[in-house]
Amino acid sequence: MPSLKGILAKPFAYIISKQIEKWAKNPVETQQKVFQNLIAEAASTVFGKDHNFVGINNHEDFIKQVPIRDYEDLKTYVECAVSGEEDVLWKGKPLYFAKTSGTTSGSKYIPITKESMPTHTEAARNAILCYIKETGNTKFVDGMMIFLQGSPILNKKNGIQFGRLSGIVAHYVPKYLQKNRLPSWETNCIEDWETKVDAIVNETLAENMTVISGIPSWVQMYFEKIINTSGKKVGDVFKNFSLFIFGGVNYEPYRAKFENLIGRKVDSIELYPASEGFFAFQDKQNEKGMLLQLNSGIFYEFIEADHFFEDNPKRLTIGDVKVGINYVMIVSTNAGLWAYNVGDTIQFTSTSPYRVIVSGRIKHFISAFGEHVIGKEVEQAINDALKTSGASINEFTVAPQINPKEGLPYHEWFIEFGNEPENIQAFVDILEQSLQTQNSYYKDLILGKVLQPLKISAVKTDGFKEYMKSVGKLGGQNKIPRLANDRKIADVMYEKGLVK
Template sequence: MSLKAFFARQFAAIIHIKTQKWANNPVVTQQKVFEQLLTEAKNTQFGKDHHFSDIKTFEDFVQNVPVRDYEALRPYVDRVVKGEEDILWKGKPVYFAKTSGTTSGAKYIPLTKESMPYHIEAARNAILSYIHETGKADFVDGKMIFLQGSPILEEKNGIKLGRLSGIVAHYVPSYLQKNRLPSWETNCIEDWETKVDAIVEETFNENMAIISGIPSWVQMYFEKLKAKADKPVGELFKNFNLFIYGGVNYEPYRAKFENLIGRKVDSIELFPASEGFFAYQDSQKEKGMLLLLNSGIFYEFIKADEFFTENPKRHTIGEVELGINYVLILSTNAGLWAYNIGDTIQFTSLKPYRIIVSGRIKHYISAFGEHVIGKEVEAALQEAMEGTEVRINEFTVAPQINPINGLPYHEWFIEFENEPNNPEAFALRIDAAMRKQNVYYDDLIAGHVLRTLVLTKVPKNGFQEYMKSIGKLGGQNKLPRLSNDRKIADLLSKV
C-alpha cells in the first residue's frame, strides 16, 4: 500500500466518526442548522421582509415563509444579480451557478462563501466513506476523470458565474491535481462531442482508476474508447474499479455499462445540484444515499400527492416515513428559503436517514389521473429487462391522448443497444411491471380507459440528436424520463 493510500484510509476513519456523530442525532442537527440560518440571515432584506427576528419555532417559519420555486423567488434573485448586497444572504454570493430554466430562461443560483465548501466536502466524503467501508484505497494512486462543464467563468456585476461543475473544477484539492484528468485546456472545450473526443485521446494511455459523470454522457465516452481500442474499457483501464455518478438513476444503464466495461465495477451515487449537495451513497450494502443534515441546509418534505392542494403540510426530518414520495424543500446558507427544487425523494432508511431520488414533481404522467413517476417507469423497465439480453441506451415516456385508432396509451420511446427478439412481447413485459408499480395505471388498463403501452424504437444516437437539436448535448443536461405532454415525443418522432 502506498503512503497516499495509507493516509487516505486514516482520513476516511476520521471522517466516518464525524459523520456518525451528526447522523445519529438527526433532529438536533437539523434544529441547529435551522437556528443558524435564521440568525445569519435576519438582517438581510428577505429576513426583514419575513420577520426572521420573530421566528422562534418551525411553525413560525411556516407561517412567515411560504414555499417558493425559482420564479416566485426571482424578484429577490434579480436584485442579487444586479449586485445588491444583503438581499437573500449576508453580503454578495461568490458565484452564480447558471442553469437552464424551463419557463424563465437562464436561472442564477447563488453560491456563497458559506455554502461552497459543502459542495467540495460532500464529494470528498463520499469517496472517503467508500474507502472506510471497503478498505479499498489503492485507486488514489491512479488517474481520475470527472466529465463536467467548462471551468471558464463569466462575470456579472462583480460575481463570477458558470455551470456548477465548472465552478467546482476550481476547487480540486492540490493533492489530486496530478491525478486529475482531463487537462484544463480540454475541459474548457465548449462543444461536447469535440470535448469527448479530446478526452478519449488524453486518457487512452493513462492508468484510469476513477471515472465520474452523468451516466448518459459517460456512456458516450466509453463507446468512443471501446471503438478506438477495439476492446472493453475494463481491459484498456485495468485498474478502473470505481464509477461515481449522479443526476439520473444508474440502474437502466448498468447492464450496458458492464458490457462496455467488460466486468462489474463498484459505483457511488451522488445527489448534487446547484442549490446544494444533498446526499451521497455511504454504503455498498444498503439501499439509498445518506441525507446530509449537517451541511448548511434545512430540509422540509411535502407529500407529493398533497403538494398541489391548498396549504399542504410541511414535514421536518423527524416526521418523515418510509416509502412516501416527498417533494424536497430547502432553506440554505446560499440564501434559498423554503425553496422547491423540483425533485421528489423517498426514504429507504430512517436510521440513518437515507433517500433515493424518485423523480421530478413536474415530470410525471397523469393524463388520466394515474400520476406515474420516474421511479416507477425505471423500475418497470428494469424488471422487464431481467433475464433477457435486452440492453437500452436511453428512454422516455409520454401519453398519447388522441390516437388515430383505439384507446389512449402511454408511448415508450426506447433506444436499444440490444433489441428484444419480440418487441411486442417485451412491451407487454414492461406493461405488466408498470401495473405492479402503479395501482392507478393498473385500474385504467383493467377498466379499458387505457390500452397497454406502445413501444416506439428510437434510432441509434437518436436521443443525442434530440438533445443536440435543443442545444442541451452534454454537461449536466439530462433527458426527462416522463412528460405529461407530447413536446419531446413529437420532436423525437422527427429524429
C-alpha cells in the first residue's frame, strides 16, 4: 500500500514537470527575461553603478560594459561585501558566503543571496520529481536518504554566515524529508572525513536506505566500509536501495566498480551544482546530458574554448550555441556574479531542450605540446578501455611527462585499479587508440614522433585517498583533477611512495 507521501509525489511531479517544460520550450525568451531582471535589480548596486547598468539595454551593451571576470578580478567587490557593506554586487547583504578552495586564489568566498538560495534547493528537488514523473517510481520516498556532504556548522561575521555549500544547503532540507534524512546532525558535524564515514556506517547499517547521494569517489569509500563491516554487498545490506544521486564528476568511470560494490544496477540522477549556482540536472533517464537551468536567476554566456584565451573572444548566448562544441561557461547571477568565469567547460548534447555535459575545466587540460587534451576525452578513453577489459578503477589522473629519463615525452596516466586488467598492454592500446581517435592534435604528435604513446603508472590501493589526505582535501566536495598541465600531483604521488 503506497504511503500518503508516495501518493502525493506523483501529481506534484506532474505539476513541476509542466512548469519546467514551459520555460524549456522557450529558451531564448526565458533567458532574455532573466537578463533584464538581473540588470534592473542590480542597477543601484556599487557594481551596477560602476558598470553603467542603467545604460544596458541588450547583450551587446552588456558586453561593452562588463568584461569577463574570474574570482581574482571580482575580489575587490567580494571583499567589500564580506566586510559587511550593503548593495555591493547585489541589493542588500548576501545571506551566506560559500567558502570554496581555489586552485590559484586560496579560499574563495562566493555570495549566496535571498534570491539565489532557493535555486540551489529547488533544482535538486526538481531532479527527483522529473525522475518520478518519468518512471512512476515513488517507493524510495518512504525510505531513508543520505547525502555525503560537508559539515553544516556555519560561522558568522558582519551579519553574514560562512560555510561550505553542502553545509549551507543542509539547513534547507524540507520538513517532509527531515525524518527520512541521514546522517544525524551530530555525525554530519564531524570534521575528520574518515571518522565521519565510520560514524555514518554505524548509523545507516541497520536502516532502510533507499536513496544515497554524493560525489562518487567518496560514496565509494562509504560503500567499501559498509562491505567490510557487514561482509555483504551494499545491495544486500540495503535491499530497497534504488536511486543513486551524484554530481561533481563523471560517473561512467566508476559505474562498473559501483555495480560490483552494490551487487546490482540502480537508477541514477546526475546533478550539476556549484557554489556559483545550480546549473543543470538530469531530467531524463535515457537522454544524454543534463537540462540547463535557464529559469533560475542565471544568465549564461558561452565562449568557444579554443578561442577563450584570445583577445575579446566572441560571447554567445543560448540561441547561438551548437551541439558538440567545447564552450567555457560564463554566468551572471542573482547572487551578484557578473560575466563570471566558473572555470568549467561544457558541451551541449541537445538544443531542444538545452542539455549539457561537463567536459572539463578550462585550466585542467594537457597542452604541453599543443595537444589540448580535455577531461571529456580522457574519461571517454578510460570508459572504452574498461568496457572491453573487465577491469575497474577507483580513481585516475593524467599528467605530462616532459623530461623522461629516456625516449620521447609522453602522457602519464596514474590509475588506481579496483580490478586490474588481465592484459595491461591491451588496456593501454585501447586508451591510446581512443585518445587519438578523439583528438587529432594528439594523434599528429604521436605520428610525428613528438610524443610517444601514453604510459600507465599503477597507484597503490587507497593511494589517491592518501594523496588527498596529505594535501588537506580528504572528503567533502573535493575531487581529484582528471588532468593537469604540470606535475604537481604526480610529484607528490611519487614523493609519498603512492605509485607501485
